[in-house]
Structures are given as C-alpha cells and as structure tokens.
Amino acid sequence: xxxxxxxxxxxxxxxxxxxxxxxxxxxxxxxxxxxxxxxxxxxxxxxxxxxxxxxxxxxxxxxxxxxxxxxxxxxxxxxxxxxxxxxxxxxxxxxxxxxxxxxxxxxxxxxxxxxxxxxxxxxxxxxxxxxxxxxxxxxxxxxxxxxxxxxxxxxxxxxxxxxxxxxxxxxxxxxxxxxxxxxxxxxxxxxxxxxxxxxxxxxxx
Ligand code: GAR
Numbered sequence: 770x771x772x773x774x775x776x777x778x779x780x781x782x783x784x785x786x787x788x789x790x791x792x793x794x795x796x797x798x799x800x801x802x803x804x805x806x807x808x809x810x811x812x813x814x815x816x817x818x819x820x821x822x823x824x825x826x827x828x829x830x831x832x833x834x835x836x837x838x839x840x841x842x843x844x845x846x847x848x849x850x851x852x853x854x855x856x857x858x859x860x861x862x863x864x865x866x867x868x869x870x871x872x873x874x875x876x877x878x879x880x881x882x883x884x885x886x887x888x889x890x891x892x893x894x895x896x897x898x899x900x901x902x903x904x905x906x907x908x909x910x911x912x913x914x915x916x917x918x919x920x921x922x923x924x925x926x927x928x929x930x931x932x933x934x935x936x937x938x939x940x941x942x943x944x945x946x947x948x949x950x951x952x953x954x955x956x957x958x959x960x961x962x963x964x965x966x967x968x969x970x971x972x973x974x
Contacts, residue, residue: 787818
C-alpha cells in the first residue's frame with residue numbers, strides 16, 4: 770500500500786477467545802496497521818471473540834458450522850466475505866480447515882497465526898506438543914494459507930524460550946504475548962512493502 774491509498778479491508782475469522790483479533794483491532798486503532806477490520810465472523814455462536822469485536826464496535830457475525838456440510842458452511846462464509854469487500858482474510862484461532870476451493874478464491878489473501886515454529890508442531894495444541902517434545906525454543910508463525918494444515922509460506926516468526934519449569938499453559942501464555950506482536954507486524958509488512966512468493970519463501974523487497 771502506498772501513502773494515500775485506502776486502508777486494507779480485513780475480515781477476521783475466529784472460533785474462540787479472540788485475543789489475536791483484539792491485537793489486530795488495537796494495532797488498527799493506533800494507526801500501526803494500514804487496515805480496518807470490516808467484519809469478524811465465527812463458526813461458533815458462543816465464541817467470546819464475537820463479544821470482543823462488538824465491544825470495539827466491529828461488525829460481528831456468527832456463522833455456525835455445526836450440522837452443515839463444509840460446502841454449505843463455506844458458501845455462507847464466501848458470501849459474507851465478498852459482501853464485506855474484504856482485501857484480506859485473517860484467521861485468528863479459526864479451528865476449521867478451509868477447502869481448496871475457498872483458498873483458491875482468496876488466493877494469497879489469507880493469513881493465519883499458529884502457536885509454534887512451523888513446520889514443527891502443526892495442528893491443535895501446538896504449545897503442549899512443543900512442551901511434551903522437550904524443545905528448548907518454540908514461538909509463533911504467521912503464514913499465508915494454502916490447502917494444507919499450517920503448511921503455507923511463512924511471513925514472520927517470533928521465538929520464545931521453553932523454560933525448565935514451564936507448564937504447557939505457562940508456555941502458551943508467553944507464546945500468546947508474542948503472537949500479539951507478530952500478527953500485526955506481519956500484516957503491516959504484507960500491506961506496506963512489496964513482496965512475492967518464490968517457492969515456499971516469502972520475499973520482501
Ligand atoms: C492462538 O494461540 C492461535 O495461534 C491458535 O489459536 C489461539 C487463538 O487464540 N491457532 C491455532 O492453533 C491454529 N492452528 P485467540 O482466540 O485468543 O486469538
């Protein structure tokens with residue numbers, strides 16, 4: 770984005786607590802991210818992140834996935850994302866795998882944050898996986914989303930030491946603090962600097 774261009778329109782998808790949504794919303798509000806969150810959508814009506822969005826005056830919508838086929842649920846999701854004229858789809862604790870056709874539709878415009886240093890520990894409970902494996906360093910990864918589970922090209926990573934007296938919860942808490950720095954920083958890079966994907970590598974010029 771160059772000076773004077775309108776802010777990028779972000780749709781944030783989540784399933785739970787919404788602390789990464791809050792970090793993105795705060796970064797937008799502080800003028801640190803050349804973007805605005807135009808819609809927050811959750812696949813669960815009871816996702817606390819929807820309340821966090823409404824408290825900030827953001828449009829928030831529950832699109833429950835339960836009882837629907839993936840195609841039916843994603844058709845509703847695509848409709849609201851297109852209606853919101855989103856430039857980017859930001860996954861923030863969205864715990865559903867998106868279909869190849871959804872990813873194709875928003876190719877190179879979907880980002881995700883994962884609480885481990887990918888490609889280590891993809892999938893659920895990444896922090897507990899890292900703790901149980903005994904790694905000495907873990908962290909978080911912001912990546913472009915492809916059709917795999919946490920496999921897309923990496924935009925930015927931040928490391929967190931694993932301490933001898935850590936529990937999975939303590940480690941997860943310290944990783945989350947770094948997620949809240951990494952996600953706005955990665956989006957700021959994507960929105961404000963020229964970049965390209967070469968193979969698996971995201972190159973900023
Ligand atoms: C975050 O730790 C995020 O990295 C993780 O879910 C949590 C959501 O927290 N995402 C994944 O594990 C995706 N594979 P939040 O709702 O407070 O942002």
